Amino acid sequence: MDIKEIQSLIKFVAKSGASEVKLETDEIKITIRTGPGGSYPEATYVQQYPQPAQPAAPAPVAPAAPAAPQEEPKKESEDSKYITMKSPIIGTFYRKPSPDKPAFVEVGDTISKGDVLCVIEAMKLFNDIESEVSGKIIKVLVEDSSPVEFDQPLFLIDPS
Template sequence: MDIKEIQSLIKFVARSGASEVKLETDDIKITIRTGAAGSGGETTYIQQLPVSVPQASQVQASAPAETPAAKKEEDSNLITIKSPIIGTFYRKPSPDKPSFVEVGDTIEVGDVLCVIEAMKLFNDIESEVSGKIVKVLVDDSSPVEFDQPLFLVDPS
């Protein structure tokens, strides 16, 4: 996460009226507290989390050497569509409607893939690529983080 993304997140939280937002990824932890009615300020804490590197003996014991290589080659041509915001992921526009996309569907640039609810606002998430949906990586009505993978798309 770069400084511009952090600044955008701070502005978004300040405008939303939320008093506190916490974001934690693999390598960074951010807490943003906006000022209450009388305090008039905002506080942002950014903490770099230590990255643990698995030992070679653990990696060899956990999986055969051919499996990760084969999977990596298979996934190398796939595009990952990630969440642009924090919120709740919905596959359908409403409970009584069908899902926006299913595995195997062909999508075009601009097609709505899902909705993410953030601060009672429902945001349509549109595709920036054309291709075929290979996998949906998030369950319906699940919370998602910023930059969390949502879909795998085969562009060919």
């Protein structure tokens, strides 16, 4: 289920007058609650479930597991000096204001607090996502035009 289908479901539930709808599949669980009279969605909860692993897959992964934890703490310590800019909403991530314009920010750009980093489209509304800190863009963590979840990391920023 993609973000557009979820948005359509939210609109349908709001128009139907139902106070709560739950949808659960193998990979996603959605609960939609509407406000008084069903006129607007009051809260939306989306949770992804991990796909069940095949029985043969864990055996080959186990020998490689000791190498990964050795690299992981090193990466965490390197990334710990950076601030992670996270998505404040669910929607579709766009790096540019329109397809024919340049990206808001590129890796290596110096930014100030309040600078627009990207836009996230939610329910046909384009929301400017502004930087909460000043610094330098180290990494863009999301591909352009891809769906993002609430609190999903978008950018790594070096505040120094």
